[in-house]
Amino acid sequence: MSNPLKQLTEQGQAVWLDFVSREFLAKGELQKLIERDGLTGVTSNPSIFEKAMGHGSDYDASLEAFLERADAEPVDVYEHLAIEDIQQAADILRPVYDRLEGRDGYVSLEVSPYLALDTRATLDEARRLWQAVNRPNLMVKVPGTPEGAVAIRKLVEEGINVNVTLLFDRNAYMAVAEAYIAGLEARLHQGKDISRLASVASFFISRVDGVLDKLIDERKGEEAELGELRGKVAIANAKLAYQDYQRLIQSPRWKVLEAKGAHPQRLLWASTGSKDPAYPDTLYVDQLIGPDTVNTMPPKTMDAFRDHGTAAPMLSTDIEAAQRVVDATARFGLDLDGVAKRLVKDGARQFEDAADALLGAVGQKRLDFLGERLNAADYRLPQDLNEAVEARLDEARREGWSRRLWQGDASLWTGRDEDQWVGWLAAAQGRQADPVALKALADAVRKEGLDTVVLLGMGGSSLGPEVLANTLGTATGGLTLKVLDSTDPAQITALEEQLDLRKTLFLVSSKSGSTLEPEILRAYFHQAVERTLGAGEVQQRFVAITDPGSKLEASATAEGYRAIFQGDPHIGGRYSVLSVFGMVPLALLGHSVADFFQVTQPMVLACGPSAPPAINPGIRLGVVLGEAVRAGRDKVTLIASPGVASLGAWLEQLLAESTGKQGKGIIPVDLEPLGEPGVYGRDRVFVSLVLAGEEDAERDSRLQALAAAGHPVVDIRLARAELIGQEFFRWEVATEVAGAVIGINPFDQPDVEASKIKTRALTDGYERDGRLAGDEPLLEEGALTLFGDADLQGQDTARAAIKAHLARLQPGDYLAVLAYLERNAVHEEALSAMRDSIRDSKRVATVGGFGPRFLHSTGQAYKGGPNSGVFIQITADAQNDLEIPGRSLSFGIVEAAQAKGDLEVLAERGRRYLRVHIKGGDIDAGLQQIVELVEAAVA
Numbered sequence: 001m002s003n004p005l006k007q008l009t010e011q012g013q014a015v016w017l018d019f020v021s022r023e024f025l026a027k028g029e030l031q032k033l034i035e036r037d038g039l040t041g042v043t044s045n046p047s048i049f050e051k052a053m054g055h056g057s058d059y060d061a062s063l064e065a066f067l068e069r070a071d072a073e074p075v076d077v078y079e080h081l082a083i084e085d086i087q088q089a090a091d092i093l094r095p096v097y098d099r100l101e102g103r104d105g106y107v108s109l110e111v112s113p114y115l116a117l118d119t120r121a122t123l124d125e126a127r128r129l130w131q132a133v134n135r136p137n138l139m140v141k142v143p144g145t146p147e148g149a150v151a152i153r154k155l156v157e158e159g160i161n162v163n164v165t166l167l168f169d170r171n172a173y174m175a176v177a178e179a180y181i182a183g184l185e186a187r188l189h190q191g192k193d194i195s196r197l198a199s200v201a202s203f204f205i206s207r208v209d210g211v212l213d214k215l216i217d218e219r220k221g222e223e224a225e226l227g228e229l230r231g232k233v234a235i236a237n238a239k240l241a242y243q244d245y246q247r248l249i250q251s252p253r254w255k256v257l258e259a260k261g262a263h264p265q266r267l268l269w270a271s272t273g274s275k276d277p278a279y280p281d282t283l284y285v286d287q288l289i290g291p292d293t294v295n296t297m298p299p300k301t302m303d304a305f306r307d308h309g310t311a312a313p314m315l316s317t318d319i320e321a322a323q324r325v326v327d328a329t330a331r332f333g334l335d336l337d338g339v340a341k342r343l344v345k346d347g348a349r350q351f352e353d354a355a356d357a358l359l360g361a362v363g364q365k366r367l368d369f370l371g372e373r374l375n376a377a378d379y380r381l382p383q384d385l386n387e388a389v390e391a392r393l394d395e396a397r398r399e400g401w402s403r404r405l406w407q408g409d410a411s412l413w414t415g416r417d418e419d420q421w422v423g424w425l426a427a428a429q430g431r432q433a434d435p436v437a438l439k440a441l442a443d444a445v446r447k448e449g450l451d452t453v454v455l456l457g458m459g460g461s462s463l464g465p466e467v468l469a470n471t472l473g474t475a476t477g478g479l480t481l482k483v484l485d486s487t488d489p490a491q492i493t494a495l496e497e498q499l500d501l502r503k504t505l506f507l508v509s510s511k512s513g514s515t516l517e518p519e520i521l522r523a524y525f526h527q528a529v530e531r532t533l534g535a536g537e538v539q540q541r542f543v544a545i546t547d548p549g550s551k552l553e554a555s556a557t558a559e560g561y562r563a564i565f566q567g568d569p570h571i572g573g574r575y576s577v578l579s580v581f582g583m584v585p586l587a588l589l590g591h592s593v594a595d596f597f598q599v600t601q602p603m604v605l606a607c608g609p610s611a612p613p614a615i616n617p618g619i620r621l622g623v624v625l626g627e628a629v630r631a632g633r634d635k636v637t638l639i640a641s642p643g644v645a646s647l648g649a650w651l652e653q654l655l656a657e658s659t660g661k662q663g664k665g666i667i668p669v670d671l672e673p674l675g676e677p678g679v680y681g682r683d684r685v686f687v688s689l690v691l692a693g694e695e696d697a698e699r700d701s702r703l704q705a706l707a708a709a710g711h712p713v714v715d716i717r718l719a720r721a722e723l724i725g726q727e728f729f730r731w732e733v734a735t736e737v738a739g740a741v742i743g744i745n746p747f748d749q750p751d752v753e754a755s756k757i758k759t760r761a762l763t764d765g766y767e768r769d770g771r772l773a774g775d776e777p778l779l780e781e782g783a784l785t786l787f788g789d790a791d792l793q794g795q796d797t798a799r800a801a802i803k804a805h806l807a808r809l810q811p812g813d814y815l816a817v818l819a820y821l822e823r824n825a826v827h828e829e830a831l832s833a834m835r836d837s838i839r840d841s842k843r844v845a846t847v848g849g850f851g852p853r854f855l856h857s858t859g860q861a862y863k864g865g866p867n868s869g870v871f872i873q874i875t876a877d878a879q880n881d882l883e884i885p886g887r888s889l890s891f892g893i894v895e896a897a898q899a900k901g902d903l904e905v906l907a908e909r910g911r912r913y914l915r916v917h918i919k920g921g922d923i924d925a926g927l928q929q930i931v932e933l934v935e936a937a938v939a
């Protein structure tokens with residue numbers, strides 16, 4: 001008996017296989033089907049590739065060889081592997097294609113399922129795939145959505161073979177048939193050949209019955225009439241579509257094209273495997289046999305038909321009966337159009353799900369392949385948080401967060417201007433800073449014998465460079481980098497005393513170009529350089545980094561600065577480290593910016609738009625942080641090994657300033673010693689950052705104890721300090737994502753502005769009146785004067801006031817010590833001592849900061865975040881104050897105005913605060929006294 005599959009060919013129907021895999025091709029199975037069954041085509045789709053690549057190891061060697069050549073995102077890895085398969089299948093089918101002169105012998109590859117509703121992107125992708133596969137017998141698969149139809153018309157016009165997929169109803173079919181014809185006409189109009197073009201319209205069959213049968217089964221009491229329709233509608237619908245096809249190819253319009261050699265767009269029956277075991281396994285082949293059609297069968301259906309199929313021409317029989325079936329669906333209120341619409345949506349969703357799984361699997365293999373080239377992160381989460389995280393990751397997958405983040409889709413956050421702030425993504429790919437120009441500057445200054453660079457800048461303009469200097473140090477031949485982000489006269493003097501101005505370069509770094517601190521510091525050091533080297537030398541010692549059009553740019557240009565590097569106005573300050581704001585300092589430190597980006601890329605690619613959330617290191621971390629906040633764990637406690645410890649200050653700004661607003665957000669906790677579980681409340685997440693070689697058994701066992709006690713613990717590990725750039729990027733993505741989970745705009749800093757405005761008003765007032773308005777103190781005691789909010793009024797000793805203030809700390813609150821003093825080791829030690837005693841006795845998180853530095857960082861969350869902060873502000877009479885050239889202000893006055901402005905905003909926001917002012921100049925003694933009072937208050 002002859003092979004029923006071969007009989008299909010005799011009936012004019014092409015037999016295609018709805019399957020492909022590497023192993024299948026390698027074993028010669030496709031060739032066998034061509035020879036034995038007369039097979040003339042192959043279709044693939046995301047589900048098919050998911051089955052092939054998503055499991056097992058058949059693709060591993062090829063994947064590794066590809067990644068050896070160049071690292072890539074999951075989608076590029078997938079595409080490379082898929083294209084190899086498609087090319088191989090196309091080559092196997094090439095003799096068929098040649099023999100049939102382009103009428104058959106095609107292999108289909110689908111465009112990304114994420115683009116089904118985007119004409120432009122579909123067009124670009126189809127063109128790209130067409131070129132990449134580079135085989136005449138390729139068909140690019142494009143969904144038959146209204147958006148797809150526009151792309152189809154254009155692709156056909158350009159001479160690209162198209163397989164229109166996801167068709168479920170005759171209206172959609174007619175629309176794409178029109179697109180095909182219009183595309184051919186346009187091509188013909190341009191005088192181009194239309195005889196080597198082919199197209200199929202893939203009509204999905206079994207899924208229609210799948211939905212309708214279910215609807216029918218749900219209609220109780222109507223079984224008798226409705227039951228008749230079970231398993232009939234899909235075939236009836238397809239038969240009527242075939243009638244449409246025949247009318248079309250008889251039309252005069254088509255005849256014109258036919259005369260020029262055009263091939264009709266054949267109807268292809270897809271989804272032809274029987275899903276209901278009650279139906280014959282060859283149902284959707286047997287009933288749909290007719291000339292000029294294709295049936296693409298899954299292997300099982302093909303085997304079944306070969307075994308016991310009946311090749312009779314059924315497609316044009318019983319058309320009236322088919323019409324009656326379709327009419328009956330309408331009569332019984334079974335909405336065929338609605339079902340088709342739903343199936344298009346579900347179908348697109350199904351392919352997206354498959355693509356997600358496929359990209360997840362391929363992406364995971366890439367991560368395994370990278371090993372230590374990518375910083376590791378492990379999570380120990382309590383069960384309830386873990387469940388919330390996994391659920392959110394799945395939601396993020398379904399909602400395409402990875403892609404939307406890279407597109408800057410504002411609806412991921414609050415739908416305001418977030419799309420204007422995603423320049424940091426391009427910067428992370430090395431697209432903002434020019435390594436050659438930066439190296440030229442570094443080489444030139446070194447040649448001139450300069451050995452130190454002082455960066456004058458705040459927050460986002462200073463913290464990243466500080467991390468780079470502390471983590472990577474000065475490379476051979478590089479300059480030493482010092483950051484000055486204070487208005488404290490003692491701190492300025494301490495730095496100045498270390499400088500040899502003959503060998504110092506100043507980097508004035510300000511995105512806005514109008515920030516007060518760098519503005520007055522540069523005036524100060526202009527004068528200092530002028531005094532030492534003479535007026536003519538000043539410009540050569542100053543370099544500016546600022547956004548285009550800023551006030552700083554204008555004056556640096558007017559003054560003839562040695563160089564001006566422009567930032568990207570679409571990057572906010574705290575996201576700017578991988579732009580010129582971090583890269584100019586990196587180059588001056590003597591490091592290669594190009595190499596830095598190279599070793600950072602594995603993380604950028606791992607967090608890329610095609611990396612599904614579950615394997616996307618930035619998204620996973622962000623979801624953990626965001627869900628933790630939702631569960632009341634909003635204190636992200638950073639525990640870093642010495643080599644990467646300075647990342648903490650940068651992370652503080654990123655997390656606090658991005659998320660701490662509208663009464664919500666993350667409170668980062670840096671530089672708190674790691675304690676036993678008993679000293680912590682249930683409001684913590686611990687993040688451990690360890691540089692290889694700095695492992696510490698004691699730390700590990702403490703973290704283990706915390707994890708065992710039910711605290712979330714995140715372990716991040718860097719194999720080398722050079723990989724610090726990966727953490728910048730991971731955390732930037734994570735912060736964005738945490739912002740999306742929390743529901744805030746992670747790019748603005750409304751409350752930082754508030755204290756800047758207050759400070760400006762105070763300094764303007766001082767320049768006008770020669771004095772800063774004073775406040776009414778709570779009490780004075782020796783060298784200390786105390787000020788406090790209304791609830792502290794009436795306390796009559798420093799000890800009682802501090803005790804009363806700290807007594808307000810409740811579980812979930814945090815204590816902040818904010819010191820407007822020189823940031824030096826002694827003062828840091830004092831702040832730590834206060835924090836330790838309060839943390840251990842009150843079991844609350846503690847944070848510390850030096851003003852005005854923290855104003856540009858965590859200050860946002862203290863004012864705009866949750867009202868859970870209890871603040872101790874420490875100020876002191878300025879000693880050896882410094883005048884600001886050109887202003888009737890001193891640095892000491894500015895610092896005092898900043899402290900006052902800060903406190904006023906805290907007061908306005910109803911925060912609990914106490915200010916302790918040290919009079920008389922012995923700051924260390926005053927500070928020691930405060931430490932003792934605090935210790936006594938919590939004893």
Ligand SMILES: O=C(CO)[C@@H](O)[C@H](O)[C@H](O)[C@H](O)COP(=O)(O)O
Nearest residue numbers: 018043044045165202207270271272
């Ligand atoms: O669209 C084509 C061929 O053009 C097919 O590859 C099509 O995607 C498949 O037949 C269907 O996705 C299979 O659907 P189902 O059998 O899972 O319902």
Ligand SMILES: O=C[C@H](O)COP(=O)(O)O
Nearest residue numbers: 459460510511512515573
């Ligand atoms: O984090 C940003 C600081 O407020 C400094 O801003 P800037 O770079 O515009 O001077």
